[in-house]
Amino acid sequence: MTAAPPQPQARWTTRLLIAGTLAGFAGLPILGTRWAPWLIILAVTSLALLLYGWWFGARGPGAVMRGLLARWLELSGARRGPGGYEVRVFDGLQPLRITLSRNGRDLCAQVTTRLSDTTLAFRLWPDGQEPPSFTGSMSRELCDDLRRAPAVEARLANLYRADANQPRALDRAITRDLMAPLLAVRKAATPGYRGVTFDGASLSVHWRGPATADPERVMQLSRPIWAAMVVEDAAPQSGGLLAR
Structure with a gap:
C-alpha cells in the first residue's frame, strides 16, 4: 500500500x-x-x-486516514479529489465521489453521485441505528424539515427507518425496482451499512466501521442502490426519478 x-x-x-x-x-x-x-x-x-x-x-489518527485513503486509491481509475480525504472514480456508469472521515474511533465512507435536481430530500437507514447525516450537502435548506415516512418504512418491511421533507413524494419514488437493492443491501451489509441520503441533488450511500477498509466490497454493495436510482432517474417516462 x-x-x-x-x-x-x-x-x-x-x-x-x-x-x-x-x-x-x-x-x-x-x-x-x-x-x-x-x-x-x-x-x-x-x-x-x-x-x-x-x-x-x-x-496518530492522520496516519490511519492516510492509510485508508491509500487503500481507496487502489480502486481502478481512482484519483484523489480536491477535498482532504476524497476520492473520485468513474465506474463505467456514473462518476462517484467517495468522502472519507472519522466519527470518534470509527472510520466512515460516503459514496456520492449526482441525480436530477429536485425539491425532495430524504434519508433511509437501518432500523435500530442512528440516521446518517447530510454531510457535504449543497441543499441543506431541503434537509431541515424532515418528517417520518411510515408508509415507506412499511413497504421496506420495517427494515429501514425513513424520513423526508415530502413523505408522499418519497413513497411514490420508491418503486419495486428500487426496493429490491435497498432490501438486499440491508440484509447483506449489517453492521457497516448506515443508510442512504438524498439532499435534492446528490445521493449518498453511507458506511462506517471496519467495512470502510474494504472499498471493493463497499462499491459492490453500494452500486445496486445508486445504479437503480440513476437508471430510473434517466428513464424518459419518469421525468426524473424524484420529480413525480
Missing part, C-alpha cells in the same frame, strides 16, 4: 511552521532581550505545532 501524497495546503503549513521555529530562535541574538519573550513564544509554539503535526500524520 502506498501512502497518499500530502496536499499543497499541508505542505505550506509545514513550511510556515518550520520558518516560524527558525525565525524565533535565530532572532534572539539579533533583536536582543526586548523581543526575546515574543521570539521564544513564536519558536516554541511553531515547534510544538510542527511536532504535533508530525505525530498526527505519522503515528
Whole structure:
C-alpha cells in the first residue's frame, strides 16, 4: 500500500511552521532581550505545532486516514479529489465521489453521485441505528424539515427507518425496482451499512466501521442502490426519478 501524497495546503503549513521555529530562535541574538519573550513564544509554539503535526500524520489518527485513503486509491481509475480525504472514480456508469472521515474511533465512507435536481430530500437507514447525516450537502435548506415516512418504512418491511421533507413524494419514488437493492443491501451489509441520503441533488450511500477498509466490497454493495436510482432517474417516462 502506498501512502497518499500530502496536499499543497499541508505542505505550506509545514513550511510556515518550520520558518516560524527558525525565525524565533535565530532572532534572539539579533533583536536582543526586548523581543526575546515574543521570539521564544513564536519558536516554541511553531515547534510544538510542527511536532504535533508530525505525530498526527505519522503515528496518530492522520496516519490511519492516510492509510485508508491509500487503500481507496487502489480502486481502478481512482484519483484523489480536491477535498482532504476524497476520492473520485468513474465506474463505467456514473462518476462517484467517495468522502472519507472519522466519527470518534470509527472510520466512515460516503459514496456520492449526482441525480436530477429536485425539491425532495430524504434519508433511509437501518432500523435500530442512528440516521446518517447530510454531510457535504449543497441543499441543506431541503434537509431541515424532515418528517417520518411510515408508509415507506412499511413497504421496506420495517427494515429501514425513513424520513423526508415530502413523505408522499418519497413513497411514490420508491418503486419495486428500487426496493429490491435497498432490501438486499440491508440484509447483506449489517453492521457497516448506515443508510442512504438524498439532499435534492446528490445521493449518498453511507458506511462506517471496519467495512470502510474494504472499498471493493463497499462499491459492490453500494452500486445496486445508486445504479437503480440513476437508471430510473434517466428513464424518459419518469421525468426524473424524484420529480413525480
